[in-house]
Amino acid sequence: MNARAGPVSRGSRTFRRTPGGWGRIGDVTLKIVIDAASATAPFEQLRTQISERARSGALPVGYRLPTVRGLAEELGLAANTVAKAYRALEADGVVETRGRNGTFVAAAQGAGARELAAAAKSFAERARRLGADRDTAHAAARDAIRAVYGDD
Numbered sequence: 223m224n225a226r227a228g229p230v231s232r233g234s235r236t237f238r239r240t241p242g243g244w245g246r247i248g249d250v251t252l253k254i255v256i257d258a259a260s261a262t263a264p265f266e267q268l269r270t271q272i273s274e275r276a277r278s279g280a281l282p283v284g285y286r287l288p289t290v291r292g293l294a295e296e297l298g299l300a301a302n303t304v305a306k307a308y309r310a311l312e313a314d315g316v317v318e319t320r321g322r323n324g325t326f327v328a329a330a331q332g333a334g335a336r337e338l339a340a341a342a343k344s345f346a347e348r349a350r351r352l353g354a355d356r357d358t359a360h361a362a363a364r365d366a367i368r369a370v371y372g373d374d
């Protein structure tokens with residue numbers, strides 16, 4: 223971790239170096255803590271922390287995340303580790319990458335709803351290819367939901 227403290231310019235944005243990571247100066251600060259002694263992989267710790275903060279609203283929609291290299295340097299991780307976490311977050315619909323403009327917190331509900339609809343469509347298409355009728359597909363979906371959520 224870099225020993226410098228205080229505001230640091232990164233392109234057109236100013237970030238505050240905190241003990242745990244980067245954060246934009248203002249009312250939102252990104253603080254990430256990676257526990258090297260944890261059995262959980264660093265990329266998963268990073269993914270989980272950003273995901274939880276985004277879904278809770280602590281990181282607002284449109285918040286620009288630090289660059290892969292910048293966050294990797296600050297956390298003492300390999301750039302590929304941070305990139306892997308960002309890719310997983312993008313696949314989960316938590317963030318969106320806008321090319322060279324950066325990675326931003328996505329509208330979680332919209333992205334989550336789209337991903338759920340895509341998964342349901344994929345299931346329905348697969349069930350149809352397997353020759354299942356509508357009632358059999360519904361029953362299979364209900365059984366899977368019951369298995370995951372329980373018998374409430």
